[in-house]
Amino acid sequence: MGHKTIALTGHIDLILDDKPIIYDKLRAKFIELLNVNKSIVLLIGKAEGADQIAREIAVELGITIVDLDKQLKPIQGEPSGEYYRRQGEYLVKNATMLIALWDGIFSGKLGGTSDIVKMALDASSEKTIHHLICPRESNHFPVSNFAAEIINLKSKTFNRIPFTVHYSWVQFNTSVKRKSTWWTSLVSNAIKSVQSGLFWIYLLPILLILATLGLGSWGFTIKNPCDTALNHFFNALNLITFDGSVIDGKSNLQIDISRILGLLLVLSAFIYGFYIALEKQRIKLKRRLWRKDFYLISGLTEKSIRLAKNLANHSQVVLIYKNDETSQTNSLVNNDKIITIHADSSSKRILKGAYAFDAKKTFLMDEDETQNIRTAQELDSLSKTEKKTINSLFVHVNKDENRKLLQQTLSYQTLIKSHIFNTEENTVRRLLLLYPPDRFHQNEGTETPAITCVNIIIGWEELSQQLVLAFLRQGHFTHDKKLKIIILCKDSETEHTKFLNNYPLFDATLHEFKSIKQYTWGNIELIFKELPNSSYEWLKEDNSIITSIKKQNIINLYFTFKNSIESSAILDNILPKVNTLKKTNNCNLQAFYFYNFPDKSEENQTEEHFNKKAPDVFLKCFGNYRDECSLDYLQNSNIDTLAKLINAKYSGIAIDQITLKENKTITTTAIEKAWLNCSEKDKSSSRQAADHLWVKLRLLWPLINWKFDPITFEPDGEVKNILYNKKNIQIFAEIEHRRWCAEQLLWGYSPITEDASSKAYLEMTEKWNNDKAWKKSQQAELKHIDLVPFEELTMHEIQKDIEQLLAIPEFLRNVIKP
Numbered sequence: 154m155g156h157k158t159i160a161l162t163g164h165i166d167l168i169l170d171d172k173p174i175i176y177d178k179l180r181a182k183f184i185e186l187l188n189v190n191k192s193i194v195l196l197i198g199k200a201e202g203a204d205q206i207a208r209e210i211a212v213e214l215g216i217t218i219v220d221l222d223k224q225l226k227p228i229q230g231e232p233s234g235e236y237y238r239r240q241g242e243y244l245v246k247n248a249t250m251l252i253a254l255w256d257g258i259f260s261g262k263l264g265g266t267s268d269i270v271k272m273a274l275d276a277s278s279e280k281t282i283h284h285l286i287c288p289r290e291s292n293h294f295p296v297s298n299f300a301a302e303i304i305n306l307k308s309k310t311f312n313r314i315p316f317t318v319h320y321s322w323v324q325f326n327t328s329v330k331r332k333s334t335w336w337t338s339l340v341s342n343a344i345k346s347v348q349s350g351l352f353w354i355y356l357l358p359i360l361l362i363l364a365t366l367g368l369g370s371w372g373f374t375i376k377n378p379c380d381t382a383l384n385h386f387f388n389a390l391n392l393i394t395f396d397g398s399v400i401d402g403k404s405n406l407q408i409d410i411s412r413i414l415g416l417l418l419v420l421s422a423f424i425y426g427f428y429i430a431l432e433k434q435r436i437k438l439k440r441r442l443w444r445k446d447f448y449l450i451s452g453l454t455e456k457s458i459r460l461a462k463n464l465a466n467h468s469q470v471v472l473i474y475k476n477d478e479t480s481q482t483n484s485l486v487n488n489d490k491i492i493t494i495h496a497d498s499s500s501k502r503i504l505k506g507a508y509a510f511d512a513k514k515t516f517l518m519d520e521d522e523t524q525n526i527r528t529a530q531e532l533d534s535l536s537k538t539e540k541k542t543i544n545s546l547f548v549h550v551n552k553d554e555n556r557k558l559l560q561q562t563l564s565y566q567t568l569i570k571s572h573i574f575n576t577e578e579n580t581v582r583r584l585l586l587l588y589p590p591d592r593f594h595q596n597e598g599t600e601t602p603a604i605t606c607v608n609i610i611i612g613w614e615e616l617s618q619q620l621v622l623a624f625l626r627q628g629h630f631t632h633d634k635k636l637k638i639i640i641l642c643k644d645s646e647t648e649h650t651k652f653l654n655n656y657p658l659f660d661a662t663l664h665e666f667k668s669i670k671q672y673t674w675g676n677i678e679l680i681f682k683e684l685p686n687s688s689y690e691w692l693k694e695d696n697s698i699i700t701s702i703k704k705q706n707i708i709n710l711y712f713t714f715k716n717s718i719e720s721s722a723i724l725d726n727i728l729p730k731v732n733t734l735k736k737t738n739n740c741n742l743q744a745f746y747f748y749n750f751p752d753k754s755e756e757n758q759t760e761e762h763f764n765k766k767a768p769d770v771f772l773k774c775f776g777n778y779r780d781e782c783s784l785d786y787l788q789n790s791n792i793d794t795l796a797k798l799i800n801a802k803y804s805g806i807a808i809d810q811i812t813l814k815e816n817k818t819i820t821t822t823a824i825e826k827a828w829l830n831c832s833e834k835d836k837s838s839s840r841q842a843a844d845h846l847w848v849k850l851r852l853l854w855p856l857i858n859w860k861f862d863p864i865t866f867e868p869d870g871e872v873k874n875i876l877y878n879k880k881n882i883q884i885f886a887e888i889e890h891r892r893w894c895a896e897q898l899l900w901g902y903s904p905i906t907e908d909a910s911s912k913a914y915l916e917m918t919e920k921w922n923n924d925k926a927w928k929k930s931q932q933a934e935l936k937h938i939d940l941v942p943f944e945e946l947t948m949h950e951i952q953k954d955i956e957q958l959l960a961i962p963e964f965l966r967n968v969i970k971p
Contacts, residue, residue, distance in 0.1 A: 156217075157190040160244035162269040163203020163254030166290040171320070172206060175254065178285055178320050180210045182252065187214065194219055196244050203254040203266075203287075237264025245272045250281045256295035257286060257317070260768035261761070274327055284323045294595050294741040296771045299325040300587035306785045309794050310970045316589050316847065318859060354425065361418040365393055365411050372407030376400075393418060443469045443492075449512035451498035451528055452519030452549075456576060458485065459751055459782035460516060465490040467784065471507050473498040475524065499527040501535050510541040516787070517548045525549055526559050533567040546571040547787060551615065553837075553900065560833040569829040574787065577619045580776045582792055582844060584745065585623060588773060590709045591848055592741055593634055594855040605635045607701045611684070611723060612714040613642030616747055616776065620711060621652075621679070625659065625899060626841050627848055628677050629892040631884060636677045639697050641684045649681035658898040669904055672942050673894040688726050698727060702734040702742060710744040717748050724763055724772075732767035748774035749781075795843035795968050797828045800835065802960055803953075808967060838896060845892050846961060849885055853961075856881065866965040877959070886954040887943040893954075894940055902937045909945035918947055 167175060186193055195211050198204050198221040211218050225243055227236045241264055244251070251273045259267040273280045286295045297303075297317045302325050305312055313323070369389025373380070392398050392408075392415040400408060448464045450457050453474030462485075464470045470491045475498065485491045496503040498519070509515060509532060517525040529548050536542055548571060550556050556573050563571060591606050608624055610617050621638060628636035642648055653660040659679075661670055685691045693699070701708050710731075712720035724746065735742045746763070748756050756774045763772045780786055798808050801824040808824060828836070854861065857872035868876050875881075905921075906914050921928050921938040931938070939950055 156192040156194055157186065157250065158194045158196065158248045159186065159250045159252060160196040160248035160269075161203065161207045161252045161254075162241070162244065162266050163207070163252075163285075164256065164266055164287065164289045165200050165202040167202045167206075167254065168288055168290055168293075171288070174320050175203075175285070175287065176206055176210065178322070179207060179252075179254070180214070182283060182285070182322065183210055183214055183216065186250075187216075192217065196221060196248055198222060198240060206254075207252075232263075234263035234265075238268065240264070241269035241272050244269060245276050245280070249279070250283070252283045252285070254285045254287045256289050256292045257284070257298045258292065258296065258769065258771050259298065259761070259764045261765040262768060276327065280327045282325045282327065284325065286317055286319060286321055286323065288319060291736070291739070292769060293739055294592070295319065296588070296743065297323045298771075298773075299323050303587070304791050305970065306791060308970055309791050310968050311791075313969060314850070314965075315586050316851065317592075317595070319595065321859075358418060358421060361414050361421065362393065365414040365418060366390065368407045368414065369411035372405050372409075372411055375405055375407065376403075443471070444508050444511045445513075447471055447508075447512055449473070449507060449509055449515040451515075451517050452524070454518060454520050455749075456549075456778060456782045457516070457518040459778045460518065460784070460787065461485060461491055462488070463779075463783040468513065471512070473503060473507060475519070499524060499531050501531055504528075504531060504535055505539075510536070510539065510543060512544060514545040514547065514784075515543060517546070519549075522550045522552065522555055526555060529559060529567075529571070530562055533563050536567060537564070542566055543570050548573050549575065551575050551577070556833045556837075572788075573833055575619070576781055576787070577616045578623075579786065579792075580616065580781050581619045581623050582840070583786075584775050585627070586792060586844070586847065588743060588745065589847065589851065590624070590707070591628070591630060591634075591636075591851060592707050593630065594851050595741055596707065604633060604705060605637055606707045606709070607637045607639065608709045608711065609639045609641065609698055609701060610711045610713055611641050611720065612712065613640055613648050614713060614715050616715070617642075617711070617713040618652075620713065622899065623844075625674070625677065625679070626892065626895050627845050629845070629888050629895065630676065630848070630852060631888065632676060634676065637701075638677070638679045639701070640679075640681045641697065642681065643684050645681040645683045652681075656899055658901065658903060666903055669894065669940050669942075670898065673891055673898060691723065691727050692730055698731065699734065702731065702738060702740060704738045704740045706740065708740065708742040710742070712744070712746045714747065715749065717746070717750065720746055721759070725766065728763060728767040728770065728772075732769050735767075736769045742770060744770055744772040746772060746774050747776045749776050749778045751777060751779035753777065753779060792843075793840065795846065795964060796836070796839040797824050798964050798967055799842045799846075799957070800824075800831060800839040801827050802957065802964075803839075808963065834900065838893075841892070841896050842889075842957070845889070846964065849888065849958070850961065852888070853881075853885060861962075864966070866962040866969070868962075882955055882958065885958050886951065889954045889957060890943040890946065897937055897940060900935075902935045902940065904940035905931060905936045905938050909941040914941075922947075922949070 183193070194217045195207065196219045197207055197211070199208075208218065210216075221240045221243065225236075225239055251270070253266060253270050255266045255270060259271060262268060270282065270284075273282055282299070284297065284299060286297055288295050295317065300315065300317070300323075303312050303315045303323070313321070366386065366389045369392050370382075370385045373385040373388045374382075377385070389411060392411050398412050398415065400412075447469040448467075448471070450461055450464075450470060450472045451474070453472070453476055457472065457474075461470045461472050465488055468490075471494065472485065472491060473494045473496055475496070477495075485493055494503065494507060498504070498517070515532070517528050519525050519528075525548050529546065532543055532546065546567065548559065550559060550573050559573060560568060590608050593606070606628070608620075610620055617640065621640065624636060624638050628638075630636070640648070653662075657663060658666065658670065659674065661667070661674070682697055685693075685696065690696065691698075698710065712724060714720045724744075728744075731742070731744070734740075744767075746759070748759060750756065756777055760772065760774055801808050804827045806823050806827055831839070853876060854868075857868050857876050860869040860872050861867065862869070867873070905917055908914060918938055921931070928938075939946060943951070943954075
């Protein structure tokens with residue numbers, strides 16, 4: 154290959170003590186690029202910090218330097234921001250690759266590092282961006298703004314460790330943004346009008362009318378030159394009605410063509426009327442023709458409409474809906490790949506008529522989860538009478554007890570083809586995977602080490618509740634680290650009481666099982682507070698958000714109103730003050746905004762708006778229905794890959810595909826089969842263990858300064874003993890047990906006994922392990938023998954927690970494919 158032109162941008166105020174590691178990381182990247190290209194041309198300025206470090210490396214490696222200051226001279230009186238922006242435009246225009254030494258926050262500063270990165274993202278040509286995640290003096294807590302690109306949807310794996318680690322690289326390839334010309338737009342719109350039926354219904358009749366009248370008037374003018382223009386027009390008009398279409402005397406070419414066009418107009422009107430009259434028969438025929446090549450959806454909601462439109466990009470879609478929201482169906486009517494059926498999806502007759510067993514995948518997404526459960530049960534019943542098996546069934550169910558009920562009532566043949574899901578839970582899992590709240594590793598070495606992770610949730614809806622449950626299940630760290638959850642909502646006392654009624658085994662005020670509850674959630678505090686009513690109350694010094702922004706805290710703000718206008722109004726009001734406090738205290742703060750509108754460009758504009766309001770705060774929109782209700786995201790195959798491996802490990806299946814190259818296919822099949830045979834509770838348990846693995850990684854690997862082999866993910870030999878000494882193994886195995894206890898208690902399980910030191914407990918433990926019938930009966934009563942503190946477990950159970958900890962490298966090399 155020839156030479157490669159690379160642009161470099163970065164912060165001036167990089168941390169002085171960290172410059173040696175930046176030098177090493179950047180030097181390694183340049184060598185990597187030189188191995189691919191014969192030579193490199195580096196476009197760079199002369200600023201302090203990033204530019205200075207890059208210049209030193211370029212000179213050392215013999216890389217050609219193009220000096221920006223020589224290419225672009227400053228204009229007299231030109232503001233520095235404008236000048237740096239012109240430099241940025243030059244960089245983006247003349248380089249195919251951009252290296253950014255950046256903290257990941259779009260500050261909106263004109264000509265700044267984030268402005269140049271944004272220019273590269275918006276460029277009309279394809280660019281590769283290499284982002285070195287760099288803290289700086291004004292922000293010690295960087296983030297990866299391209300975290301979503303880490304998920305590889307095709308391979309169902311990750312391209313790297315999914316969360317932010319200081320001085321690690323993230324690569325991002327931009328897409329080409331071609332500007333359409335007037336004629337390409339015209340052709341594109343013409344094709345769309347034909348596909349949508351607009352051309353046949355409106356445009357074609359209008360064109361035929363105009364052509365008939367125009368040619369007819371012309372023809373009659375030639376035939377009867379002495380007659381008036383008005384008579385010529387009405388003679389032409391008669392050709393459309395067929396009155397006077399038989400011409401006395403000699404005709405001419407214009408009149409003959411006009412007569413034929415008039416005939417075509419009448420025929421098109423007749424055919425369209427016939428087409429409308431046969432709508433039911435036509436739809437039925439369409440469904441027959443689509444057999445084996447369509448998706449089936451039940452329920453008419455914002456989410457199901459987004460899914461239908463997404464699936465229509467791949468194949469045909471049949472959507473059955475019971476409610477009378479005709480306004481929502483209007484957006485689907487003109488899509489010839491989507492058929493809507495107004496009927497009850499739980500009717501066997503309707504399901505048979507929709508050829509449900511021929512659908513590639515079936516999605517039950519009614520807002521009423523009872524309807525989803527009934528439809529799933531009807532499909533199961535129908536499969537027995539029809540002797541057919543559903544191909545793949547996705548059932549949207551929110552409540553845990555309803556999930557258990559559904560699983561218990563479905564036959565095995567249907568169950569192994571079913572996936573019971575919750576879009577809000579999926580959204581929360583993805584958000585916390587990419588942007589974790591527990592960023593203790595980022596605060597290592599600060600003057601005041603962070604000991605409290607404060608998660609403030611604004612609003613109390615389904616998504617908020619899933620967030621709280623995730624924190625209660627996942628917020629288990631070493632004992633010196635605390636988690637505080639603050640919910641700001643209306644009628645806070647009532648909502649708090651409702652939550653504790655739903656999860657009584659979390660309620661510390663109830664004396665029953667108090668010791669195991671205290672053991673499990675001793676480091677977690679849950680507080681409900683009243684939502685402020687006015688701008689003044691939001692900005693008061695005693696507001697929970699304001700009082701939490703301290704250097705010793707890690708702060709996460711979650712704006713979760715389903716109506717994003719409510720969140721926007723609050724953000725507009727408080728962001729400037731939040732930004733000032735964050736900058737003054739230089740603390741670890743991030744904000745997340747639930748933005749469910751499907752328009753991605755609007756989402757980007759919203760982020761830009763708030764970036765300008767708070768240039769020092771990382772703010773990210775999440776939960777966009779265009780993504781969350783797409784086929785890739787609903788299948789959840791990426792974030793469930795790790796859960797499947799953990800389940801296989803507990804099932805005794807060898808999972809390491811690196812050492813089992815010859816048996817890779819067999820192993821993968823065994824892993825999938827073990828997953829399909831799982832109960833919904835066991836699947837949920839494996840998901841919780843998988844999600845917490847990343848928490849453990851963030852707690853464990855800073856102990857060895859992230860020194861690991863990038864292929865095997867084994868810790869370096871010199872630090873392996875530090876990581877796996879007896880003390881650390883015990884600490885982190887105990888964390889895993891606390892996490893497991895939280896999961897069981899939230900499911901409603903209670904201890905068989907609280908006195909784990911008694912002889913009776915030891916006898917019951919032995920009976921639990923040897924008497925399967927008794928164990929099953931106890932579990933049916935939602936009781937578990939292992940709901941005791943870690944040190945009181947049997948050695949067999951302790952060893953299981955230790956084995957999962959030791960298997961982390963094995964799991965990682967199967968889910969991360971760099």
